[in-house]
Amino acid sequence: GAGVSQSPRYKVAKRGQDVALRCDPISGHVSLFWYQQALGQGPEFLTYFQNEAQLDKSGLPSDRFFAERPEGSVSTLKIQRTQQEDSAVYLCASTTGAYNEQFFGPGTRLTVL
């Protein structure tokens, strides 16, 4: 795969439902980031992994949000008991070095009804 992929591209959830969003980074990229973009806003940082270690989760908005990257490649962002305010585009990015340009996936658009 040439780039970062994310699935699903679109997700509609009923309020209270759990969702899981997947990110496949570029092979060999050790750093992986998750961002949340609400309507009319810029993307906001959620969490960061270096290999399998979650080094920063300061941006996760509540304990309903959980991210993992167990083998240092694919990452999953899980949202439990979704609320309407969770509706947003969730972007994943990977990079070779922590401060280098980030390569983004196309995002998952989550709509919570």
Next chain:
Amino acid sequence: ILNVEQSPQSLHVQEGDSTNFTCSFPSSNFYALHWYRWETAKSPEALFVMTLNGDEKKKGRISATLNTKEGYSYLYIKGSQPEDSATYLCAFIMAGGGNKLTFGTGTQLKVEL
């Protein structure tokens, strides 16, 4: 809370026009400034990574300048084309603050024939 601001919020220009946008960011604790282009239904794509005061970078018809002492960066597009229509995002990395990107809200550019 880091404040990264972009102006204008949106811009309509005619094909062939030259245009520029502004990104302002904290002038203290600067590490890097990124510019991304995000076309609808696609992944955000890195344009420039800028780290040094006075940096000027160019890619085709697009160029950017950086002033870290006063906390601003300009993005210029010469001879706009319809394919330049996109949202342009700047993102700031703070020294010693981890490596997460803090984004502005973006400038939405529409180039009309």
